[in-house]
Amino acid sequence: xxxxxxxxxxxxxxxxxxxxxxxxxxxxxxxxxxxxxxxxxxxxxxxxxxxxxxxxxxxxxxxxxxxxxxxxxxxxxxxxxxxxxxxxxxxxxxxxx
Numbered sequence: 657x658x659x660x661x662x663x664x665x666x667x668x669x670x671x672x673x674x675x676x677x678x679x680x681x682x683x684x685x686x687x688x689x690x691x692x693x694x695x696x697x698x699x700x701x702x703x704x705x706x707x708x709x710x711x712x713x714x715x716x717x718x719x720x721x722x723x724x725x726x727x728x729x730x731x732x733x734x735x736x737x738x739x740x741x742x743x744x745x746x747x748x749x750x751x752x753x
Contacts, residue, residue: 658717659731659738662753671750672709673702675740678747681725682708712738 661668676682683693685708696704708724715722716731716738723729727747730739738750 658714659752660733660736662736663751668750668752669706669709669713672713672738673706675738675748675750676708676712676724676727676729677702677705678740679725679727679742682727684725685711 681690682705683690686704688704693701693704712722712724712729716729720731720733721728726742728741730741732739736751736753738752740747740749
């Protein structure tokens with residue numbers, strides 16, 4: 657189902673892909689080992705982060721907070737955005753409207 661949004665899905669997906677790419681160990685979401693991540697070319701890493709962004713977008717429709725490696729991705733329905741945090745620090749966010 658995904659989260660409620662007013663922006664074009666492709667724009668949200670692009671922003672969310674960039675945002676999860678800021679989490680240094682986002683690959684842990686897919687149970688990848690650091691060595692597996694390190695051998696991927698930049699384009700392959702982008703594909704993994706895009707798949708992660710798609711999974712998160714739809715999963716956040718039913719669960720508002722998801723751990724991704726050392727980060728946390730949170731759907732805030734009140735502000736219509738997806739927040740990406742590491743620890744208690746907000747790294748970035750993706751607007752949905």
